[in-house]
Every structure is written in C-alpha cells, then in structure tokens.
Amino acid sequence: MLELARCSVAVGLGRHLPPRAPEHPAASAPLLEPRATFITLELEGELRGCCGTIEPRRPLLHDVWYNAWASAYADPRFLPVSGAEQAALEFTISVLTPLEPVCARSEAELIAALEPGADGLVLASGPARATFLPAVWQSLQDPREFVAHLRCKAGFSPSLPWSEITALRYRTETFTSAEDAALAA
Numbered sequence: 001m002l003e004l005a006r007c008s009v010a011v012g013l014g015r016h017l018p019p020r021a022p023e024h025p026a027a028s029a030p031l032l033e034p035r036a037t038f039i040t041l042e043l044e045g046e047l048r049g050c051c052g053t054i055e056p057r058r059p060l061l062h063d064v065w066y067n068a069w070a071s072a073y074a075d076p077r078f079l080p081v082s083g084a085e086q087a088a089l090e091f092t093i094s095v096l097t098p099l100e101p102v103c104a105r106s107e108a109e110l111i112a113a114l115e116p117g118a119d120g121l122v123l124a125s126g127p128a129r130a131t132f133l134p135a136v137w138q139s140l141q142d143p144r145e146f147v148a149h150l151r152c153k154a155g156f157s158p159s160l161p162w163s164e165i166t167a168l169r170y171r172t173e174t175f176t177s178a179e180d181a182a183l184a185a
Contacts, residue, residue, distance in 0.1 A: 001093050004061060004068070007022075008064075008068040008069045009072040009073075013073075013081075015073070018069040018073075027061055031061050032059045034056035034058060035056050035063060036054055036096040037063045037093060038053075038067065039093055040091070040094065041091060042092070043090070049075040050075060051070035052067045052070075052094070054096070054122055089177075094172040094173075094174050104167055107162050110167050111144055111147055114143050114146070118137075119134060120133050121146070122166075122167070122168040122169075125164050128154050131150075135172075
C-alpha cells in the first residue's frame, strides 16, 4: 500500500484531478474490500498534507490511491507538493475500522468513554462533522482538550447542546514509510 501511495503522488504531479487508479487483478480479497483510509504526508517532521475518508466508499487500494493524491495536491491547508519534495515525503496510511456510536449523554460521559491514544473520534451535528485520528493524541493528550479542539475543528458553537452532537469512534491500523525504511535497513 505504501508503494501505491507513493506512485499516486508521483503520477499525480501537476494534475488537477487524481489519475485513474491502476487495476490490481491479483490483489488479495482484503485489499479489494471497501475501507476508509487517511493518508498523512510529512516533510522533515512537519505535516505536509492529510486527507481521507471516514466511511468506506471504494476498495481499500482505490481509497489509498485517491487519498494519497488528495493529501499531496488537494489539501486546502497547503500548496501542492512539488516534484522536489516527493522523495523526502514520509507517508502514513491509516486504515479505519468501522465507525461505532459512543453512547454518551454528556460531553463528560464521552470524555470518560474515550481511550486516549487508541480511539479516533468523529463529532457530527447536522451537516457539520470533523474527525481526529488516534495519532492526534500525541499532541492533545488530555481527553478534554482532544474533544474541545475537535468541537472547534467541526465549527460547533460552544453553546451547541450535547444532545445535538453525535459521537462516533474508530481505531486505525497504520503503515508508515518511516517503519518501512527502518525494516529495509
């Protein structure tokens, strides 16, 4: 999958739309199952792009292909990745488990139900929603801060009642190019 993500970024350079995902007729069944992924790109330890899907929409291989391209060229927070940057990019692929509702009648119950470092979280209200991957716990270790920042990211008013918010959790299986390089060494 890491090779596929790198290929998507290389082939996508200079394109305004993602290139068509290559066919993989010999791919194993799990790679062809619909899965949701996020691709995080870092350059010299700094975030360079991160895009993904929260719910499965396409086969895992296609989701990785599209989200790698989107992270490099369509993340609105960054300029598109340049050809000179490509070789130094570090990739993290996060494959999400299915979303599971968190039964919490209050924000305090949600905070108590979270497992820091393991849970990814989606907060939704009407059409607005936002997520933090489990990796965000590295910079927001306090569950109260984690939830407060996610509410802010979603654009929720501080006065939005908890009864109007839906909370969903997930876990991720991650694959990183940094680990891949360490294993090859």
